Amino acid sequence: MAGTISVSVENSVARLVLSNAERRNAISAGMWQQIADFAKSASQRGDIRIAILRGEGELAFSGGADISDFNGARADASGAQSYDDLVEAACAAVEALPFPTLALIRGACVGAGAALAASCDLRLAAADAFFAIPAARLGLGYDPRGLPRLLRAYGSQGTRTLFFTADRLSAQRAFELGGVDFLTEASEAEAAAEKLAKRIAENAPLTLKAAKLAIRAAEGAPHAVLAEARRATALANSSEDYREGRLAFAEKRAPRFTGVTRPHKPA
Structure with a gap:
């Protein structure tokens, strides 16, 4: 695989x-399944307050769906539908995670990779990153189920530009x-993502979950x-976190949130 x-x-x-x-972090069928499996497992854990999704190295978040799958699993209309189901399931599972998600984007963020990034709640990009949806250069019909997440990210006109031109969209334009x-500057992207994740993780997890929903x-x-x-x-x-938040505010100190859901007794 x-x-x-x-x-x-x-x-x-x-x-x-x-x-x-070797394929600029292109996502194979097996990887899509692993992403969905991660989301299912992570949803059941109580020790995660935010997830960072990124590509290995500096050249690409992801070059899109692995083209080597196209001549096998995606060779005809039936195969393409099954493959689209796999991609949609993974992206929807990321969207449904009960905590915030952050895509750290360096280099290429293309096709299905752009869809995965758009499935995240937040996106932090290096200045040298770029985005593209090359479906029109492949003659590929794009799964309509994936359009809402792109529309939320890039708006109606930005999404039209991505699809109709199949050209690169700079990080600045995005x-x-x-x-x-x-x-951020390319050299600062990783540190900035970690700093942002730390800041979010320090907030009340039950509040973040409720807000995301x-x-x-x-x-x-x-x-x-x-x-x-x-x-x-x-x-x-x-x-307990709501009680802790009120106490911390009154005592002028940083709150220490635990995510405990049991009701507290009035003081």
Whole structure:
């Protein structure tokens, strides 16, 4: 199997790395399944507060779907549909993670790689990064299920530009369109991503989960997500963290959040 996914967790930060250096971290069918498996496993863990997704090295976040799959698993319409199902399942699983996700983008972020980055809540890009959707140069029909995440990231006109021209979109232009949330010098990208992840991980995890669900519901996720957001909000409001946040504010100190969901007794 070409390529692999590596995952590590340290200080409440999960780091998922796309590794397929010979193909600029192109994502094979097996890697898409590994991404979905990571999301399923990570959703059940209580020690992760944010995940960073990135490509191995400095040349690419991902060059897109592994082209070597196209002549096998994706050789005809039926195979293409099955492959699209695999990609959509992985991207949807990343979107549904109960904690924030950050794509660290260096170099190429192309095709399905751009879709994976758009599945993350936030995107931090090095100034030398670029984005592209080359489907029109391959004669490939793009799965309509993936369009909403690109529209959220790049807007209607940015998405049209990506698809109709199949040209590169610079990190600066992506930043102007809203597809990149943080833009840094190439030499500072990794440190900036780690600093941002640390800052997010220090916040109340129950609040972050509730906010993420509410945002997804507002963006058109199924109605069940809104109901889940309401439950998550109620849990945050009855948590030890809410009590800790109030105490820390009154005592003028940094709060120490634990994510404990049991209701606290009134003082």
